[in-house]
Amino acid sequence: MDVREARRVAALHDYDILDTPREAAFDEVANLAARLCGTSIAVVNLIDADRQFFKAEVGLDVRETPLETSFCAKAILEDDFLLVPDARLDPRFGCNPLVTGDPHLRFYAGALLKTDDGLPIGTLCVLDTEPRTLTELQQQALKVLANQVWAS
Numbered sequence: 001m002d003v004r005e006a007r008r009v010a011a012l013h014d015y016d017i018l019d020t021p022r023e024a025a026f027d028e029v030a031n032l033a034a035r036l037c038g039t040s041i042a043v044v045n046l047i048d049a050d051r052q053f054f055k056a057e058v059g060l061d062v063r064e065t066p067l068e069t070s071f072c073a074k075a076i077l078e079d080d081f082l083l084v085p086d087a088r089l090d091p092r093f094g095c096n097p098l099v100t101g102d103p104h105l106r107f108y109a110g111a112l113l114k115t116d117d118g119l120p121i122g123t124l125c126v127l128d129t130e131p132r133t134l135t136e137l138q139q140q141a142l143k144v145l146a147n148q149v150w151a152s
Contacts, residue, residue, distance in 0.1 A: 001049065008076075009049045012121040018046060018053050026056035029124065029149050034058045036145075037109065037138050039126040044149055045072050046113070046122035055122075069098050071127070075110035076120035081143060084108040086131035106131045109139070111146035124149055 001009070012018070026044050034042035041059035045052045052072055053064045067073045074092050075082040087093040087106050098105045110125030124146040126134075134142070 005049075008119045008121060011115045011117075011119045012046055012048060015121070017055065018048060020055070022056060026149065027058075029145055030056040030058045033124055033126050033142060033145055036141050037126040037134055038132075039107065039128040041105075041127040043072075043125050043127070044113075044122070045125065047073055047076055047120075052122075059127075069096055071096075071098075071105075071108045072110055072123045072125055075108075075123050075125065076112060078112070080112055081139065082108065082110050082123075083134065083139070085133045088131075104129050107133075109134050109142060111139075111143045113146055113150045115150075 030042040030044050034040070043054050043060065044056040045054050051064050051066055052070045054060065054062065071084070071093065084090050084093060085107060087096065087099045087108060093099050105127050107128040107130065108125060110123035112120045113122040113124065114120050124142060126142065
């Protein structure tokens, strides 16, 4: 693990939020994100060293997944936002088992959750089983909601 990644994971652990129960405020944000973007799946997730923990989720019914299949682990390498209109056509995700098999994900958009000093610790993301894109307004709304999630 490089120094930046170690700092990022340490910062995440400082929040002491991993493996905590669901909370209505986070669930409301995930539900709103799915409705605003017209997707069947939305997640507030936190990226640990070896897994992603879902603080809130709509449409998945799981609380964590390994990093090997995580779209969000790639999103935290971006500056603020990752948009993948069709995962089958993206070399980062085309061979991902979540794309090639159940649930056959096609679309991903994620806005970063960052610490006060800019370390990415997770995302607010929306996913779907159909290729799509987001309008500028939907992208902006997802970014604003992500900022609100972490500000609270």
